[in-house]
Amino acid sequence: MTSPDNLPEVPDAQVPEVPAAPGGQQEPPIARRGMFGAQDSGDTSGYGGLVVRRAPQVSTPRPYGSYFDEVVDALALDDAIERVVVDRGELTLHVKRERLVEVCQKLRDDPALRFELSLGVSGVHYPHLTGEELHAVYHLCSITHNRRVRVEVSCPDADPHIPSTVGVYPGHDWHERETYDFFGIIFDGHPALTRIMMPDDWEGHPQRKDYPLGGIPVEYRGATIPSPDHRRSYS
């Protein structure tokens, strides 16, 4: 960094090294340092030493509590499940994408599971999770046992393919189209994977984190919307 002579020297290593956590645990990666996104001048905010870390990816050990142990035991596909998370009274099964259809089929048909009602697909884009940026989240509900479970699948941005579950839950038809439209996840085996909300010729997938809010040329009498960085700070 070169600083003009009339400004005080701003040291490169502004932030002292954060000591490693006790017990040799890997600290979660740093999401942000300082405050207000100021990068190019000395710290005047008083928040220069602030270190914000990403929330760690947790994996819950057994016993999970509630009916969650029963569900995971009845599923009995431990090799298809990457990790199990129990958080805020909800069970999340992170499933390998190549085994998704098998897991869904068993969740729906096994008499001990019977998750017959699917509440659709929701996408989430985590740009910082390298190799698993795009997530598809399925909320399933068992009316027989009055239980809920969340199935989460991830795929890398470079290879955005997830097998379609329309064969198991026909109601996923529009949901997968919506997730494709907004996140660009390609659901292999979907009967007609086309855009559903955006126009057919739309470029890009709007719900992704790298897609700006606004700044898109609109087809309305030459109207333009300035991009957010020319409007106001949304950092």
Place this chain on the structure above:
Amino acid sequence: MSTAYDEATEGKVYSVNGGDWDQVVADARDTEEERLVVNMGPQHPSTHGVLRLVLTLDGETVTEARGVIGYLHTGIEKNMEYRTWTQGTTFVTRMDYLSPIFNETAYCLGVEKLLGITDRIPERAQAIRVMMMELNRISSHLVAMGTFGMELGATTPFLFGYRDRELIMDLFEYITGLRMNHAYVRPGGVSVDLPAGAVDKVGEFLKEMPKRIKDIRKLLDANPVYLRRTKDVAYLDLTGCMALGVTGPILRAAGLPWDLRKSQPYCGYETYEFDVATERGCDVYSRYLVRMKEMEESLKIIEQALDRIAGPLKGDPVMIEDKKIGWPAQLALGPDGFGNSPDHIAHIMGTSMEALIHHFKLVTEGFRVPAGQAYASIESPKGELGAHVVSDGGTRPFRVHFREPSFCNLQAFPAMAEGGQVADVIAAVASIDPVMGGVDR
């Protein structure tokens, strides 16, 4: 008659602009083609909003029906990622604009689950939420029933429905300040306590409404024309509902008493006494009966909630007693309508610098929500309304996705309409009661 999009379509294209029926009929008579593809909407008085239906007809029979949506997509979920958690309520209230209170409550329950404060919401706030939701359920069903009548060509149910809904709109305006888009339910409670006189007004409404519902029932329950248009029309049984993820009155009209208020209660619904309406007809008429019954049950719940609000919970707080989350502003009715209470202004401007800083920080920056994800679902008038809320630990949602019942239920309309008559397509769509603002978000 031939237009530019001839190149993109197979067969002959007819553009009907009104007043040219003779020409169209004459042209159609000349063709050999039996199959006719009709485009309905997106601007059509009978498609229940900006919904486009593409119907393949063989005579009067619909052989293939496809719905095209997205005409009302406004990017609500994307916009919410750029606003604080509290500001989110002002977006979600606009999704399904006929049931704003439900959108807000589903979202707030999700945020509260993420914050881990579900058990700390004051009881009075819960009772007010329940009362407002049930009022909203009645108004939503009244519109469903009214527009349904209009789409079938009967204007009286429409007038009845909208006239009676006005009673509820007036209550909402009195309590929240707005007829629609209230942003009344907030994470932690509700934005403001009931104004003086609200309990009496709701009490009067409870006296008036049963008579109004009876009037509608008198008009439709045994009306031969109505029965012919609705009985055994748009059949969808339990298997179909389950496969397509259909919930709400359609599912209950197929005989399954699945109501989240009973099966997975929230906001203290387990403490209220009411019945789940079910029917076994699986048709449009059964869905109508379920909605009518639900309105009557909602009145019971409102009465119970009102008793609590006016009785044991009188004077209790309506916002969580957590200074880090609860909205700092103390709203009070000023000479110019709603505003901050003079006491609160005097406190932050005159006596406490810390209170001013706190107010400023909480309003501009908002509160932080621990990282994680949660799914909260409620029984909206259309079915299960779920909010999938993801936080990265910041003051803004990382991602919010709504499981909109209208979106899911609308998917089922081809299953109801294919093989039936063209006129029954309208009945099928109207019986789903999709609100396009919710479908497209």
